[in-house]
Amino acid sequence: MSITGWxxxxxxxxxxxxxxxxxxxxxxxxxxxxxxxxxxxxxYVVNGSDLxxxxxxxxxxxxxxxxxxxxxxxxxxxxSTELSHITNWAKHNNLKLNLAKSHEIIFVDRKRxxxxxxxxxxxxxxxxxxxxxxxxxxTNGLSVSPHVQSVIVSCAQVLYALRVLRAHxxxxxxxxxxxxxxxxxxxxxxxxxxxxxxxxxxxxKMQSFINKSERSGYCSPDLPDLENLCTxxx
Numbered sequence: 001m002s003i004t005g006w007x008x009x010x011x012x013x014x015x016x017x018x019x020x021x022x023x024x025x026x027x028x029x030x031x032x033x034x035x036x037x038x039x040x041x042x043x044y045v046v047n048g049s050d051l052x053x054x055x056x057x058x059x060x061x062x063x064x065x066x067x068x069x070x071x072x073x074x075x076x077x078x079x080s081t082e083l084s085h086i087t088n089w090a091k092h093n094n095l096k097l098n099l100a101k102s103h104e105i106i107f108v109d110r111k112r113x114x115x116x117x118x119x120x121x122x123x124x125x126x127x128x129x130x131x132x133x134x135x136x137x138x139t140n141g142l143s144v145s146p147h148v149q150s151v152i153v154s155c156a157q158v159l160y161a162l163r164v165l166r167a168h169x170x171x172x173x174x175x176x177x178x179x180x181x182x183x184x185x186x187x188x189x190x191x192x193x194x195x196x197x198x199x200x201x202x203x204x205k206m207q208s209f210i211n212k213s214e215r216s217g218y219c220s221p222d223l224p225d226l227e228n229l230c231t232x233x234x
Contacts, residue, residue: 047093054078054085063134076119079104083122103128110141136194144194148202152209155183162218172217179218184229191230203227 014026053060053069055078061068069082090097104125106118121127130139130146137147162175187206207226213219223229 051086051089054082058082066134068133079119079122083124099124103131105129105131105140107140107142134190136190138194138197142197143199144197145199145202147194148198148205151186152205155186155209158182158186159213159216159218175218176220179213180220183213183219187226188230195230 014028016026017024048062048067051060051062051067055075057072057075058078059070061070067086069086071079071082087097102125104122104127106127108116108118128140130137132138136144137150138144139146158179162178165178166172166175187210203226210219210223210226210229214221214223
């Protein structure tokens with residue numbers, strides 16, 4: 001029996017939530033598998049350990065319920081075989097590959113002078129121009145400009161919330177604490193992983209947002225600039 005089947009067969013389990021010193025009563029769980037539990041990460045590691053790429057040079061990166069298959073240009077003809085392999089592996093392990101949530105992206109260096117012909121589409125997969133990898137939006141031209149814009153929009157919504165809190169009497173010190181905990185975390189996480197894909201315009205947008213926040217009093221005036229801010233522990 002696979003570890004997934006073992007977890008499902010263990011249907012006599014309950015859930016309890018602790019908040020501060022308060023503890024809820026047990027709530028019986030009669031369906032699904034145990035998510036957010038101590039056994040969850042371990043079961044994933046065990047269950048997915050034998051899922052490997054078929055062809056040498058291809059790579060499978062697995063993060064919880066997200067799996068990324070990376071195929072270099074020299075192995076482009078192996079795509080269908082690799083997809084079938086993953087589908088069959090999932091079926092063998094009592095799982096199902098959700099093709100509706102799966103897609104293909106072709107990364108191309110736009111600075112290359114040679115024109116690149118994209119391979120024929122795989123019928124089961126939608127081909128996209130950008131994707132989200134562990135929360136970071138990246139385009140097929142290796143740009144993170146859409147991600148930067150998305151982060152700034154999200155941070156602007158936090159500023160609106162801070163304006164409401166200020167209107168209700170929250171002091172500047174508390175506002176700055178919230179700003180640093182939420183906005184700076186959004187801007188800097190995980191900055192080191194995608195900084196190399198940014199351009200001057202992206203960095204200027206982020207720095208301008210911080211400068212605007214400083215003028216509004218939501219962040220401390222002695223806050224480091226973006227480059228230094230994202231290289232120190234938050």
